[in-house]
Structure formats: structure tokens, C-alpha cells
Amino acid sequence: MSSPVRVRKIDKVIVIEFNKKKIFLDCRSFRKATPDLIFISHAHSDHLLNSSLNFRVISSEETKFMVLAKGKKYNFIDDLNSYKNEFELIKVNHILGSRALFVKSDGGLLYTGDINDKGLFEVGVSNLPKVSILLIEATYGLPRFSFSSPKDTLKEAKDLILDLLRKGKSLFILGYPLGKSQHLQLFFDKYFINFDNYVYPSISLYNDIYSIFNYKILPKIQINLNSLTNLINGKPSVIYLPLHLAKNKIVQNFRKHNFSLVAFSGWALESSFKESIQVDYAFPVSDHADYFGLINIVKQVDPEIVYVTHGFVDSFSASLRKEGFMAYPL
Numbered sequence: 001m002s003s004p005v006r007v008r009k010i011d012k013v014i015v016i017e018f019n020k021k022k023i024f025l026d027c028r029s030f031r032k033a034t035p036d037l038i039f040i041s042h043a044h045s046d047h048l049l050n051s052s053l054n055f056r057v058i059s060s061e062e063t064k065f066m067v068l069a070k071g072k073k074y075n076f077i078d079d080l081n082s083y084k085n086e087f088e089l090i091k092v093n094h095i096l097g098s099r100a101l102f103v104k105s106d107g108g109l110l111y112t113g114d115i116n117d118k119g120l121f122e123v124g125v126s127n128l129p130k131v132s133i134l135l136i137e138a139t140y141g142l143p144r145f146s147f148s149s150p151k152d153t154l155k156e157a158k159d160l161i162l163d164l165l166r167k168g169k170s171l172f173i174l175g176y177p178l179g180k181s182q183h184l185q186l187f188f189d190k191y192f193i194n195f196d197n198y199v200y201p202s203i204s205l206y207n208d209i210y211s212i213f214n215y216k217i218l219p220k221i222q223i224n225l226n227s228l229t230n231l232i233n234g235k236p237s238v239i240y241l242p243l244h245l246a247k248n249k250i251v252q253n254f255r256k257h258n259f260s261l262v263a264f265s266g267w268a269l270e271s272s273f274k275e276s277i278q279v280d281y282a283f284p285v286s287d288h289a290d291y292f293g294l295i296n297i298v299k300q301v302d303p304e305i306v307y308v309t310h311g312f313v314d315s316f317s318a319s320l321r322k323e324g325f326m327a328y329p330l
């Protein structure tokens with residue numbers, strides 16, 4: 001570790017300057033400066049470039065697959081080995097392929113991307129290097145966001161869903177199509193195997209990529225909004241749909257036909273959530289760390305300075321200062 005590192009924001013893009021290189025972090029677009037490298041922490045759309053550009057991109061193998069599945073073409077660097085003295089990708093919990101960027105500058109810098117301290121990938125936070133500069137998200141960076149153990153919440157949901165199925169109801173299970181929906185299926189599949197299981201095409205696409213990387217999700221019948229009507233008066237079924245379809249008129253109409261809607265999102269902690277998206281049940285399960293998880297991650301990394309990059313940046317920075325860290329919103 002030798003060269004110093006500089007962190008700044010250019011035109012809403014977080015830029016790390018190191019070894020005469022500009023690395024742009026999870027940028028959607030840029031105008032004023034051009035990157036030498038672009039780092040993509042994972043394949044959620046709010047972390048991806050809008051257009052296919054010819055700049056060199058660093059990401060995990062899994063993220064490459066997902067970006068290609070989204071129809072985007074980037075100039076991915078195939079062999080990161082030549083950069084091994086400058087940076088490293090560190091596996092983090094969030095979704096398949098999520099990585100933090102560890103820059104081996106003087107003292108070290110770590111950019112977490114989206115991160116969860118307890119999740120499916122069970123990498124925890126103990127693998128994170130100790131660095132002097134930490135860049136961390138704060139999606140749930142307020143003390144009122146405190147999640148119970150995800151396994152306990154999912155068990156509670158599973159019991160409810162099984163009970164409803166046995167009473168003859170069918171269930172729409174709603175989650176974010178990439179990440180959350182796969183994590184739900186990996187937990188629920190073995191319990192719902194005796195019922196008919198359906199999946200919306202945009203979820204099915206990512207199921208296939210999870211399966212390629214050995215997260216075996218049971219194959220399911222694909223179903224779209226038009227073919228849903230075939231399920232009316234059918235056997236009790238489980239149908240995985242993207243969360244954004246909860247308020248769709250076709251989906252809502254099924255509530256008259258013995259179907260219930262069950263949503264899974266960290267925002268279910270907000271009392272208004274269930275009503276605002278018009279579902280029957282909502283469970284707070286997230287692929288992000290809650291407030292206390294975020295504090296725990298910062299303590300693990302034990303940096304000299306923290307930049308908070310996303311979410312409740314001001315109030316989480318203030319919370320970190322109370323904990324004795326030098327912290328600023330970015």
C-alpha cells in the first residue's frame with residue numbers, strides 16, 4: 001500500500017482517484033469527467049449505466065451474467081489479476097454477485113455498495129478488511145429500522161402461507177424480481193412443493209442465473225398477467241410476482257377470487273406500507289442491513305473516516321459521529 005487516494009463527487013458520480021486512475025462507482029451516467037474504470041457492485045438497475053459505453057468495467061462474474069440478461073453490453077475486464085496490487089473485490093451479502101471494492105491505497109479504502117450483515121450468502125462482515133476510508137450505504141440508516149432475524153420472519157410467513165393454501169387460497173408472493181424473489185424461493189420451495197408453483201418471466205430469468213451459480217431454485221411454470229386468469233377456480237397455487245405489480249388492476253382483481261397478496265420488503269416496517277401497495281400481508285425482510293447492522297459493519301471495518309453514500313446520509317453520518325467516528329454524507 002503506497003499511493004494516496006482521493007474521494008470526490010463529480011456531477012453526482014462518486015469518483016475514487018488513485019494511482020492516476022479515476023474509478024467511477026456504480027454510476028448511472030456521467031458528463032463532466034471520463035472514467036478510467038467503472039466499478040459495478042451488483043446488477044440492480046440503480047447501480048448500472050443507462051447506456052452501453054465502451055469504458056472498462058469491473059464487476060463479479062455473476063454480475064456480468066445479469067447485466068447481459070438485462071440486454072446491456074459493457075466492456076468488462078475479464079482478468080482482474082493484473083490489478084491485484086491495486087484493488088480486490090470482496091464478496092458481500094446483498095444479492096448474487098454483490099461485491100465491495102477494496103482499494104489498496106495508503107491505509108486502504110473500502111466501498112461497500114449495497115450490503116447486508118445477515119443474508120443468504122452467509123459471508124457476514126468478518127471478511128471485510130480494516131481500512132482507513134470507508135464508503136457505506138445507509139438505505140435503512142435510521143434507528144427505527146431494526147429487522148428481526150430473516151429466518152424467523154420467513155418461518156412466520158411460511159406458516160401463514162401454508163395455512164392459507166390448506167384452506168384453499170392461492171397466494172401471490174411479491175418481492176423485488178432480482179435478489180429478493182430468488183431468496184424467497186430458496187427458502188420457501190421445499191415447503192410449497194406439493195402445491196402448484198408459478199413464476200413471472202422477469203423473475204424466472206434471474207432464477208436461471210442463480211441456478212447456474214449453484215443456488216438451486218425449483219423449476220416453475222412461467223406465467224404472465226394475461227395467462228393468470230387460467231388459475232381462477234384452479235388448485236391452490238403459489239405465484240411469484242414482481243413487487244411493482246402489487247397494485248396492477250389485473251392482480252388486484254384476483255382478491256375477489258380467493259387469492260391473497262403477500263409482500264416482502266424492508267419497507268414493510270413502515271406502518272403505511274401494506275396499505276400503500278394494497279396487499280393483504282407484508283413481511284419486513286430485506287437484502288440490506290438495518291441501522292444496527294450498518295453500525296456493526298462500520299465498527300468491524302474501524303475506519304478513520306466514513307463517507308455515507310446513499311439513503312439517510314445526513315442522519316446516519318450524525319449517528320456515526322455520536323459513535324465516535326469521523327463521518328460525512330457524500
Ligand SMILES: [Zn+2]
Nearest residue numbers: 042044094114
Ligand atoms: Zn441493490
